[in-house]
Amino acid sequence: MNIAVVGTGYVGLVTGTCLAETGNNVTCVDIDLEKVEKLNQGIIPIYEPGLDTLFYRNVAQKRLRFTSSLEEGLKGASIIFLALPTPPGEDGSADLSYVLEAAEDIGKLLKGYTIIIDKSTVPVGTADKVQQRISQFATADFDVVSNPEFLREGVAVDDFMKPDRIVIGTSSETVKKILSELYAPYVRQGNPVIFMDVRSAELTKYAANSFLATKISFMNEIAHMCERLGANVDMVRLGIGADDRIGKRFLFPGIGYGGSCFPKDVKALARSAVECDYEFRILEAVMEVNAFQREYFVSKLLRFYHNGLQGKRIAIWGLAFKPETDDIREAPAIYVIRELLAQGASLAVYDPEAMGNIKALFGDKISYAADQYEAVRQADALAILTEWPVFRAPDFGVLKNSLKESVIFDGRNLYDPEKMAGLGFYYNSVGRALTDGRKN
Ligand SMILES: NC(=O)c1ccc[n+]([C@@H]2O[C@H](COP(=O)([O-])OP(=O)(O)OC[C@H]3O[C@@H](n4cnc5c(N)ncnc54)[C@H](O)[C@@H]3O)[C@@H](O)[C@H]2O)c1
């Protein structure tokens, strides 16, 4: 099939590449000229594991192209995917300006029957708005479909190629037939393509993200109880996760969820509730707990250094909002860095992929280490903010010799507290015993 993808960010680029991989002809469109130029030079502007192999293969075989001209992108396309930003507006509701402006431009260019698929995360009623906006300008026939995307950054290619499920909101039998064919290669293992009405599909996306965010905030609260009651959150996690009704995943406490999706989508669903005269009480608590997690992490350092952080050098391992990505959107690290700087600490940071993005934000206010061990050299303490695999089994001897004092604040529970005490560290993690082996 001939496909256009409008918006070539994390979702658009992965969607376009993975659709080309199964034999479709895909043109990705973006208004960011620099991005399009890079893509046309074979430079992938984001870090996403596994994307490069598929990208280079499909570009070489001319199934994947990039352009900044919408007109050129839409030429011959029978399906148009919208993968455009829907950032939070001032009141928390999703800002639909990117989607609706693109709809208008698309309307002016539509030729024959076209399926317009919304992959952006949008509130209930958006497909109707897109339909109306396009109708004002189009003469050709078209259908607007909601097809929310559930990929996770860091494993986006796998998630797209083998999705748990595909949700499609449409009432058109023609659309159902065409999209069943388009997605058939991705659900060969029997994962379902779930057809439903458009409004339910739109809400499904927010419900999924909000439920997962709720799971995380719930576990963060359980972690606080563990710290107060002398229980171990790892054990509680295993104990409840073994129950199929609860499930093992998304039960890891830490410094709160970040990223470009959970924070904005929870906020947007809460706002949607207000707009339809309902107070979504759980979501208010989920957001409150999430904000508290990063504050609590910083407060642990402040309590430890009760004379203040002035003159202290803190090393930070992990800046991205999660491992295996360079994305720092809403990363807890941004808050932690700002707070520690405000308290007078000097910072040396390291992340395998997100250094460039953090540098663009903080410039020369902090030091950027070439590797994780350089970051801790002569630091008073280490703070761990992202659970990159490379941090999981460091050389503790080197770590201990590099730090001025053997002090670790771990926001991601990477190590065993007893083991850390045995190695002579002060080790403060989330929802587990605080251990101090410095006098061992
Ligand atoms: N990032 C994720 O993991 C993820 C997963 C599922 C769903 N989503 C949703 O998908 C949507 C896109 O998210 P993203 O992370 O890919 O965003 P992004 O910011 O990475 O990419 C959006 C792209 O759209 C481009 N753009 C803006 N206006 C345009 C226009 N008029 N024409 C062409 N291109 C235009 C931007 O230049 C940018 O490259 C959002 O609604 C998001 O909530 C994101």
Ligand SMILES: O=c1ccn([C@@H]2O[C@H](COP(=O)(O)OP(=O)(O)O[C@H]3O[C@H](CO)[C@@H](O)[C@H](O)[C@H]3O)[C@@H](O)[C@H]2O)c(=O)[nH]1
């Ligand atoms: O047990 C857990 C799991 C995750 N997180 C945090 O939650 C955030 C989000 O993680 P994750 O969901 O893995 O990453 P995203 O790429 O943001 O993916 C989410 O957001 C996407 C955009 O909507 C959806 O498509 C995905 O299905 C949904 O998982 C990160 O800060 C994680 O550190 C935890 O704190 N504890």
